[in-house]
Amino acid sequence: MPLSLAPGGEHRRTEVIRTAALRDWVEVISETFVALKISPGESDRFAGAVHTRRFAHLLAADVLATPQTFHRTPQLTDRHPLDLMQIGMVVAGEGQLVQDGRTCALRPGDFAIYESSRPFTWNLRPEWHLQVFTWPRGAVSLTEGESQKLTARTVRSNSAVGQLLSPMLAGLLAVEQEPSPGGAMRLADGIADLAITAAQEEGEPDDPDVTARDLYANMLRYIERNLDDPDLSPQRIAHAFFISTRTVHRVFARFGNTVAATIRAHRLEVCRDAMLSPRNASRSLTDIAAQFGFIDLSVFSRAFATRYGVSPSRYRELHR
Incomplete structure (x- = not known):
């Protein structure tokens, strides 16, 4: 998979960053998302690219890179506290997310919720493409206890809610026109609500009557x-x-x-x-x-x- 992203300059509030230096990559990832320890899977070759776009309080990002592991360690959560809710959706390659005592595997189209205030790990192989959607935790009406029941649960692209939400997430960075400020806010809130619903469906397979x-x-x-x-x-x-x-x-x-x-x-x-x-x-x-x-x-x-x-x-x- 070539590490390339379509130019994003034609959209407002959009940015594309590419690098072949691991030190620069660590800085880009930390500034874009949250402080992480990054372990490359191949010591002799590295490349990465990030394309971000903002919809009110929702940051949407395309992330492409060579094999690597991201660790949000307990030490990093203490030294660099940041309270975010995030969705990771695999577009290409394979991902494994670990948080709150659970491990979930994701293939293209699958996604899962995780939070930056608690340790987590992402393993991504081989050359991969991940879309990451980030909200301030205060914008999401979940208690910490509720959140811990939802993180690191695979929402399959062919599940009831996944069939609706996966294509919507995949197309968010590609929309040609900017929504109005009010529309962007409603979009950000609506996607968060749908993602929470999807994770709840995975956690509670017996639907309410x-x-x-x-x-x-x-x-x-x-x-x-x-x-x-x-x-x-x-x-x-x-x-x-x-x-x-x-x-x-x-x-x-x-x-x-x-x-x-x-x-x-x-x-x-x-x-x-x-x-x-x-x-x-x-x-x-x-x-x-x-x-x-x-x-x-x-x-x-x-x-x-x-x-x-x-x-x-x-x-x-x-x-x-």
């Missing part, structure tokens, strides 16, 4: 219609569907989520969209937050900064 799935979908729609209700809560949802609050929590947990996290994520998304809308240019952040259930501006600001990495006011300035 149809009744629970329908109830969950209906409760999500109820939440979306009532985001402006400051009293929206598990108790309010239970009352609307004539079920117990315990059942509400149990159904959300069955689908790998919590009621509070779902409400907060939906509210933050609609607030973000409202902040970017030209028709709301003169409205204050307090007014927009209150419209969608955030009565306390400080609570809204902390939640927004945790999810998107910057304060609401700074985010608005950057995207005007």
Whole structure:
């Protein structure tokens, strides 16, 4: 497999880097992703190339190189802490990912989730092509315990969700036009949600029954219609569907989520969209937050900064 990438200069926020020096490669990988110990598989020959493109808070990258192993050691997680969620999808060659006591093997089209805050290892052979998708961990609504159940699980390209998501991931770096800022953010969030769903399907092969799935979908729609209700809560949802609050929590947990996290994520998304809308240019952040259930501006600001990495006011300035 020749180590080549199509020129990326015609797209905004895109960069191509090639090198035949291992020392430079280590620096490129660390600056692009996270600090890693890299062991080449062939001492007499090395080549590598990286093409990156950003979609809001999602960094998408093509990585091609000769055989090697990447180690995110405990020492590196201590010395160079960085909290990211990543997806690795093999395009060519073969990969083996190790994290959280699990080892998964990946062939072309297969992908897996891993996290930078905990040690991991990638073994990639022979000459290989990997696509890596990276999110700030705060932008993903998973607890650490939930994450540890999902990492290093192979999502096959022919699985139910893999058939949908693998082609989408493969084509992300090749799209000709730039999405709008709001569209890029929704795309970044949507791909993360689909990847989490895919990993959950691998971890829980017995799908929830149809009744629970329908109830969950209906409760999500109820939440979306009532985001402006400051009293929206598990108790309010239970009352609307004539079920117990315990059942509400149990159904959300069955689908790998919590009621509070779902409400907060939906509210933050609609607030973000409202902040970017030209028709709301003169409205204050307090007014927009209150419209969608955030009565306390400080609570809204902390939640927004945790999810998107910057304060609401700074985010608005950057995207005007």
